[in-house]
Amino acid sequence: MLYMGIDMGGTSTKAGIVEENGRILCKKSCETKIKQGYKTIFADMVFLAGQIIMDSGCNKEEIASVGIGFPGIIDPQTGEVPFCSNLNWPDRLPMARLLTGMMGKPVYVCNDAGAAALAEWKAGASKGSESSVMVTLGTGVGGGVILNGRIFTGSHGTATEFGHMITVEGGELCSCGNRGCWECYASATALSRAGRELCRKNPDTGLLKAVDQDPGKIEARTVIDLAKSGDRDCEALFERYVGHLSTGIINLINLYDPEVIVIGGGVSHAGTFLLDRLRKKVQSMLFFKSMPPTRIELAKLGNDAGIIGASMLGMR
Amino acid sequence: MLYMGIDMGGTSTKAGIVEENGRILCKKSCETKIKQGYKTIFADMVFLAGQIIMDSGCNKEEIASVGIGFPGIIDPQTGEVPFCSNLNWPDRLPMARLLTGMMGKPVYVCNDAGAAALAEWKAGASKGSESSVMVTLGTGVGGGVILNGRIFTGSHGTATEFGHMITVEGGELCSCGNRGCWECYASATALSRAGRELCRKNPDTGLLKAVDQDPGKIEARTVIDLAKSGDRDCEALFERYVGHLSTGIINLINLYDPEVIVIGGGVSHAGTFLLDRLRKKVQSMLFFKSMPPTRIELAKLGNDAGIIGASMLGMR
Numbered sequence: 001m002l003y004m005g006i007d008m009g010g011t012s013t014k015a016g017i018v019e020e021n022g023r024i025l026c027k028k029s030c031e032t033k034i035k036q037g038y039k040t041i042f043a044d045m046v047f048l049a050g051q052i053i054m055d056s057g058c059n060k061e062e063i064a065s066v067g068i069g070f071p072g073i074i075d076p077q078t079g080e081v082p083f084c085s086n087l088n089w090p091d092r093l094p095m096a097r098l099l100t101g102m103m104g105k106p107v108y109v110c111n112d113a114g115a116a117a118l119a120e121w122k123a124g125a126s127k128g129s130e131s132s133v134m135v136t137l138g139t140g141v142g143g144g145v146i147l148n149g150r151i152f153t154g155s156h157g158t159a160t161e162f163g164h165m166i167t168v169e170g171g172e173l174c175s176c177g178n179r180g181c182w183e184c185y186a187s188a189t190a191l192s193r194a195g196r197e198l199c200r201k202n203p204d205t206g207l208l209k210a211v212d213q214d215p216g217k218i219e220a221r222t223v224i225d226l227a228k229s230g231d232r233d234c235e236a237l238f239e240r241y242v243g244h245l246s247t248g249i250i251n252l253i254n255l256y257d258p259e260v261i262v263i264g265g266g267v268s269h270a271g272t273f274l275l276d277r278l279r280k281k282v283q284s285m286l287f288f289k290s291m292p293p294t295r296i297e298l299a300k301l302g303n304d305a306g307i308i309g310a311s312m313l314g315m316r
Numbered sequence: 317m318l319y320m321g322i323d324m325g326g327t328s329t330k331a332g333i334v335e336e337n338g339r340i341l342c343k344k345s346c347e348t349k350i351k352q353g354y355k356t357i358f359a360d361m362v363f364l365a366g367q368i369i370m371d372s373g374c375n376k377e378e379i380a381s382v383g384i385g386f387p388g389i390i391d392p393q394t395g396e397v398p399f400c401s402n403l404n405w406p407d408r409l410p411m412a413r414l415l416t417g418m419m420g421k422p423v424y425v426c427n428d429a430g431a432a433a434l435a436e437w438k439a440g441a442s443k444g445s446e447s448s449v450m451v452t453l454g455t456g457v458g459g460g461v462i463l464n465g466r467i468f469t470g471s472h473g474t475a476t477e478f479g480h481m482i483t484v485e486g487g488e489l490c491s492c493g494n495r496g497c498w499e500c501y502a503s504a505t506a507l508s509r510a511g512r513e514l515c516r517k518n519p520d521t522g523l524l525k526a527v528d529q530d531p532g533k534i535e536a537r538t539v540i541d542l543a544k545s546g547d548r549d550c551e552a553l554f555e556r557y558v559g560h561l562s563t564g565i566i567n568l569i570n571l572y573d574p575e576v577i578v579i580g581g582g583v584s585h586a587g588t589f590l591l592d593r594l595r596k597k598v599q600s601m602l603f604f605k606s607m608p609p610t611r612i613e614l615a616k617l618g619n620d621a622g623i624i625g626a627s628m629l630g631m632r
Contacts, residue, residue, distance in 0.1 A: 073604065073607070082606075082607060083606050083607075085606075129471075130471045131470070131471050147463070147468075152463075153573070154447070154572055154573020154574065155445075155446045155447050155573050155574055155575040155610070156573055156604075156607050156608055157573070158570075158573045158603070158604050158607055159570075159571060159572055159573035160571065160573075161570040161571070161603055162570075162571070164566075164570045164603045165567045165570055165571060166483055166563045166566060166567055167482055167483065167485050168484065168485045168486075169483050169484045169487070169496075169501075169560070169563050170484075171485070176603050177601075178566070178601055178603075180485075185485075244485070247482045247485050250480075250482060250494070251481045251482055251567070252571075254474075254475075254477040254478075254480045254481055255475060255476065255477070255478070255481060255568075255571055255572075256470060256475055256571075257469070257470020257471050257472055257473070257474045257475035257476075257477075258470065258471055259471040285493075285494055287474070287477055287480045287492050287494075288389065288472075288474050290398075290399050290401075291389070291398060291399075291472050291474055292472055294471070
């Protein structure tokens with residue numbers, strides 16, 4: 001059988017037809033017309049699904065099910081969206097049931113970070129492991145946990161909000177209203193912000209030169225590239241970043257004890273430059289130093305993880 | 317059928333015969349002769365088991381299985397103790413298999429905090445819930461998590477080490493070598509230490525009078541009792557303690573999203589004086605304020621939780 005995976009994002013929605021082994025046969029995307037409400041978004045999804053079946057040349061009958069990765073909370077029992085204030089959707093929208101009717105196929109919905117974690121567990125960096133935690137270092141810090149081959153959702157679908165784990169009590173003010181959330185220190189945003197602070201304190205720094213004296217141009221990547229090239233200030237900045245990152249990773253190890261932790265998102269493109277430093281720092285902070293340690297790996301599936309993981313929701 | 321539960325502690329080992337509903341029919345304890353090694357400890361357990369069967373008047377045949385709560389790490393796959401440096405036991409001791417042979421009954425072993433969490437889930441404060449997290453506020457901060465009716469152990473048996481979750485990066489030095497672990501701020505020990513610090517800074521405080529000018533006599537209970545009676549300094553101290561406690565509870569909610577969090581251990585004897593303040597503070601810090609919140613409850617089974625939970629390991 002084949003499986004369809006749909007990765008709904010804030011700006012675009014991507015769909016793919018996926019084999020059982022995680023290989024994408026064919027994919028396509030469309031704009032997510034956020035402002036036009038859920039009816040338009042769902043209709044566009046159904047149209048996209050039809051298009052991709054046509055393009056791929058397979059029969060609709062070969063598609064066993066459709067999985068959707070959604071950028072928000074999904075009730076794990078019902079497949080409803082309990083609330084979605086930023087999209088202005090009605091409360092308790094029965095997303096899975098509505099789309100099952102519209103698609104004429106069983107439709108499963110999960111959180112997008114959970115979908116990516118499932119993909120990496122089934123076909124990527126944590127393939128074959130007993131349990132896997134995925135951490136995504138992007139605008140914020142997201143995450144997904146795979147236990148017994150399933151996405152761990154918690155009771156209300158709100159588990160694995162890693163970004164809002166407090167690691168620095170009384171620290172930076174977070175958009176959530178609390179202080180010291182991990183994502184204020186470990187996101188790509190946090191790294192670029194640290195770069196801008198550096199420029200304010202030290203106008204002679206190489207970082208400011210690298211962005212033609214415009215701190216607004218600093219991205220996480222800018223800091224990482226300069227650190228890689230041996231710039232002392234950026235090296236120190238990145239070292240401090242890895243320290244903050246390790247604090248949260250140690251917490252995930254002490255709470256979930258996973259076999260593998262997968263690091264994805266923008267910052268993970270730093271590659272071994274990140275991985276070597278992170279592994280070393282985490283190793284030094286382990287509580288059970290004589291136990292087999294959790295492996296830390298870089299994500300392998302990149303932007304396709306969302307489609308692949310969503311498609312796998314129906315594979316059981 | 318009946319079930320035997322054994323709660324092995326550092327100073328005493330308690331055993332009980334337990335009904336399916338969690339009621340203890342009969343219990344007995346013996347000294348844990350830590351210094352004499354595992355052979356003596358295991359032989360004493362078998363003797364205790366025999367004694368209690370005799371005392372209770374039931375037949376050995378009525379006992380379906382024996383469960384043991386162990387104060388350390390248990391390999392979730394094999395029932396081995398991977399290492400136990402503080403007891404000087406050999407590495408990878410096959411505890412479950414050895415005792416199965418000695419008892420002539422199926423023997424299951426789990427971590428003691430996990431046993432207490434299981435008991436509260438099956439017969440106590442979180443009975444009937446979809447998932448439950450138990451936090452024990454004592455000398456340190458311990459914990460157990462129940463998912464799908466089972467103790468969540470993680471891959472290597474080292475999950476749910478709540479006490480060593482870092483909540484104050486760069487904070488107090490912990491016995492584990494890291495800084496800012498939750499148990500440096502949220503354990504009973506932390507509360508009594510805060511009391512002693514108060515006395516150093518303010519020799520006129522009522523707390524110092526309450527212990528006849530001897531700060532060495534300050535326990536968590538002393539601070540709590542004075543706070544309850546309206547002592548301003550101790551009220552402020554306890555309020556700060558609840559703040560630190562809430563930080564970790566928020567992290568547990570954001571990571572596990574349990575239906576219930578059960579608070580046990582010495583500090584939980586503060587009762588509603590603790591519970592009211594904790595619920596209020598946690599409510600104000602929730603990330604998803606419009607979702608049904610995790611319930612926070614006080615543990616119900618007290619010191620019997622270890623026996624009851626251990627007995628339940630064989631009930632499936």
